[in-house]
Amino acid sequence: MLKQDENLSFIIEPELSPRSEQRIDLYFSIPNEMGINPQTLTEEAYFNNHFKSHLAYNANNIHLPLVRSRFVSKNKGEQQDYRQNLNLYCYQVRLAIDTDIKDTLKIKELDEFYQRAIELCELSQGLLKKLRRYTPDDEKLISFYTNADNYLSWHIEQSFLKLLDEGPRSSDYAKERTELMNFCKAEQNYRHEQQYNSESTLLDANRLTNKMRLLQRLIEHGVVLNRSTRHLNSYLKRLVKGTVTAIIMAFVMVVVLNARISFTEVTATLVIILGAIYGMREIFKEDITRVIWRAIVKGRPKWRFQFRNSVTKDKIATQYIWLEYTRFRHIPEDVRKIFSKRRQQNKQAAQWLHFASEIRVSAKEFLPGYDSLQQNLQFSLAAFTRNLKKGEGKLYHIDNNKISKQSVERRYQLNVVVSYQSAQEIKYQRYKITLNRSKIVNIELIYSEME
Structure with missing residues (x-):
């Protein structure tokens, strides 16, 4: 399911089982008026700056009542076991509170909104009490506990302040x-009593925020998998470039030798001919190399991610990434049929961008209590808005013999077809993404074969 993440980004979050394989393809139809093409936005630039992939033990789409508190009570055993169990608990709480706060902000009816907010407050209080009930006795474990308690208290307080503000x-x-405000004040006082943060940190908003980001990364240790990236075909590209250069140089040398034979002495004509030969070499060498290279790598993955457990260093999964501009006739027939269902007025001249992700899970089993992984594929559309035109238009109305006007903004539409391929079947979805220069205005599901 494709859904909006931030102002100019969307995410896809598939679940993965042990020993499973999954492929996801996205076909973007980008109107030419947006100014996106291989010259203005290369595949490498988009991949490096506007695409992210994360893999974590599945705690997403979890709500506060479902958080597994039993992990945090396991304070016996090895130091690393306690830290990992504690991190799992904190990670679940953070994702659950973020999900529930976001859902609550969508509620417009006042009575339902505040009823839900009070329920979340009571659940959050209960989860914090469970965390603080199992304070470790071992001094070596105290630092893990204080980091987790400090971060969760601050994050929950910030979440409820955001809820009240928005x-x-x-x-x-x-x-x-008032009840919600008192809860936030109580958490603030609690952290002050525990002396979790120095006065200088509390007085500097940037310093406090940076500290909490560090604590967030610490509680993700052992939960979010470490990722290493490798650019595939790099050696092949060097080989192709060297081969093309060698062939062109051999051709140039043959022409030069023939020219020297024809001209026994160095003349102005010979100098001009030699200059023209070397100039033609420089003009066509890069173009020929690019054409040959695109033909060779067409259909081949360009990048590989390897995900490892940050504690045991065991390899959990491998992901291959494809990203390339293509032509409509090269798109699979089933996808072309889905695009062809658009209304005639929506069929614009467009660039076609194909993204594919194929992931293979090598682990036979995951951490206790987790039977799946949650993948997070994040796509930013900020690069697509770079060349969009500024300005707003005006729409005029006649109302009781008076002319009124209303400002309207310029909007653009992307059409995206997503295919989900597993070992059993392939299913498709089509989305219409409406955006302006600053944000995604709407994501509408147009067609779906998913239940």
């Missing part, structure tokens, strides 16, 4: 707002 307001619900 949610609907009414004087009729002053009691509920």
Whole structure:
């Protein structure tokens, strides 16, 4: 399922089982008026700056009532076991609170909004109590506990302050707002009593935020898999470039030798001919190399990710990435049929960009209590908006013999077909993404074969 992440990005989050394989293809139809083509945005530039892939033990789409508190109670055994169990618990709480706060902010009805907010507050209090109930006795484990407790307390407080700031307001619900504010103040006082953060840190917002980001990375240790990236075909590209250069140089040398035979003395004509030969070599060498290289790598993966457990260093999964501009006739027939279902007025001249991800899970089993992995594929559209035109238009109306006007913004539409391929079947979805220069306005599911 494709869904919006930030202002100009969307994510796809498939689940993976042990010993499984999955392939996801995205076909982008980018209108020519957006100015995106291989010259303005190369595949390598988009991959390096606007695409991210993460893999973690599956704790996504989890809500606060479902958080597994039993992990944090396992404070017996090895030091690394305690840290990993604690990190799993904190990671679940963080994702759950983010998911529930985001869902609550979508509620527009006041009574339902504040009822849900109070429920989340009570659940959060319970989860924090469970964490603090199992304070370790071993001094070696105290640092892990204090980092987790400090971060969770701060993150939950920030989440509820955001909820109060962005949610609907009414004087009729002053009691509920006060209760939520008191909860945030209580967490702030708790961290102050525990002396988790120095006064200088508390007085500097940037310093405090950076510290919490560091603590967030620490609690992801052992949960989010480490990723290593390798650019495939790099040696092959050097070989192709060297071979093309050798062939062109051999041809140039033959022409030069023939010219020397024809001209027994160095003349102006000979100098001009030699200059023209070397100039032609420089003009066509890069073009010939690029054409041959594109023909060779067409259909081949360009990058490889390897994901390893950050604790045991065991390899968990391998992911291969394809990314290339293509032509409509080279797109699979099933995908072409889905694109062809668009209305006639929506069929614009477009560039076609194909992305593919193929991942193979090599692990036979995961951490206790987790039977799947959650992959996060994040696509940023910021590069697509770089060349969009600025400015707003005006729409005029006649209302009771008076002319009124309304400002309208310029919007663009991307069509994306997503195919999910497993060992059993292939299923397709088509989305229409509406965006302007600053954000994604809407993501609409147009066609789906998914249940």
